[in-house]
Amino acid sequence: MIWTTALQLAVRALWRNKVRALLTALGVIIGVGSVITMLAVGAGAQERIARQLENLGSNNLMLRSGSSLRGGVRTGAGSNTSLTRADAEAIRSLPGVLAVSPTVRTGAQALYRGSNWGTIVEGVTPDYLKTRSWGLESGEFFSERQVAAAVDVCVLGRTVVRELFGLVNPVGEIVILKGLACRVLGVLAEKGAGNWGNDQDDIILAPLTTVQRKFMGISHVDRIEVQAAGKAAAASAYKEIQRLLRARHRLQEGKANDFRIYNRAELASSAEESASVFAWLLGSIASVSLLVGGIGIMNIMLVSVTERTREIGIRMALGARRRDILWQFLLEALVLSGIGGLVGVALGIAAALTLGSFSEFEIRIAPWSVALAFSFAAMIGVFFGLHPARKASGLQPIEALRYE
């Protein structure tokens, strides 16, 4: 039999039972569509985490003052004052450490002429930009010397600039922070939303010493960010820093650390891992619906073979070979799953794009996921179409003809 004719025959047979064919294909359409949508959501989440990982600086360690037992009361992380700038300087001299950035933070109302804006002031050293993989949009950052002298200067985040200055260039202007007139040295490059959706650009950076002494009246630091030379260096620095700080803080053997140390690369990579598990989970849940769609095809094809037993007999009586009958039914299943697959691809992409524009989900439609979903649908057509087709082609001509 000629291919185009066989295909025509299959399409015509399906067309004769339009509604049934549509309902059967719907299983595949929904299956393929949801596989594509779910993989797009999963890949989007993965990509978002990968980007955050890049933002974090992947070889970073982070130290915070840790809770310790004091008269039976355990205070939360960061509530104690064990870490100092001297600790940071000691860490800087460890091998494999590229940059060390001790910070303190406080809330403040920033004033410029008529406008004011509540934001966060972070006291930092010049290494801060390195450890955060951040840069300047304009102007300059304060120097080590300015930090040592606790000068009243600051660098503004994009959001603060927008809120206080509008279109005015802030560099060289004076901003009032907690009654202190600080000259604006520069503006940070836009960084966007952070891991928890916080606006990272809503910030003012000032010299660590200025914030410690003039704003907060403290001498400890809240956290120390450490950038290592690489992943391996980060791992060894992790151990070295513990040893160093325990010695500096004179902690006896058996006593708990009075600081906490986090390996950010590890945190990030485990987040990345769970995102990929999440992506595959979504994908496989969706594939189950595709499988169910395939079973729907098999069900309908089996019904169809039974219904059309006489037709099969007539065709055999007129010269159809077994393989002609086999292909007739297999092609019908393939056309069903193929059309279902194509419509499913279109619908899946549309659904993913809609989801992407109307919700918080980040969406990424990878070409391979479309190819995967479609070929999965085609395979399901073959797999679930083969059994009914073999059943049809295995009939004896006379038995098929006599079938009531």
Next chain:
Amino acid sequence: MSAGTPVIRLRGVHKTYAQDRVEVHALRGIDLTVAAGEFVAIMGASGSGKSTLMHILGCLDVPGDGDYWLNGQAVRQLDSDALAAIRNRDIGFVFQNFNLLARTSALDNVEMPLVYAGVGKAERQRRARAELERMGLGERLLHHPSQLSGGQQQRVALARALVTRPALLLADEPTGNLDSATSREILALFAQLNRHEGLTIVLITHEADIAAHAGRQLHMRDGRLED
């Protein structure tokens, strides 16, 4: 096939059906020879085994015992593809209940054997159309079976049986579902095909006046043939 080879030769053909553990002997030793160009009518009571014989002749079923040579070729030795090819090319079959595909136009029905013969679309249509016109259905090409009378349906079936130009036409009570006027028309068509085109015909009927058209009449009783 040499000139003298009979189209059909049956020797000691038996067929037994096992139904509900009861054996039904539908055919009990059939010997039959049909030469090229013959018109044979088979008569007999219902249940005497006529259809069973016809299905074996048409390669739709196989003998339980005995041998069947079609155009000198032993059918027993043929595989299912070869049998399909024989049904397609060498034999035309007409059934009592027409066996047309429902919701399918007359033209498509008649084209079907040509599809399995591997004939291209244009040629298929041309030949199917010509065959239907010969049967006087030139105006009904796109009608579905449900839109045709019984006589018209049987003529579509006849066109379908003849479109591949087989040398042998088998008809199992082709007029059984038709009124007598229509029956006569169809029978006249058979006689004409036999006389003018040399078509070998084996026809089952239980009407004696119809059988009278045939060159030879055979009677079947309890799975056996008698003259």
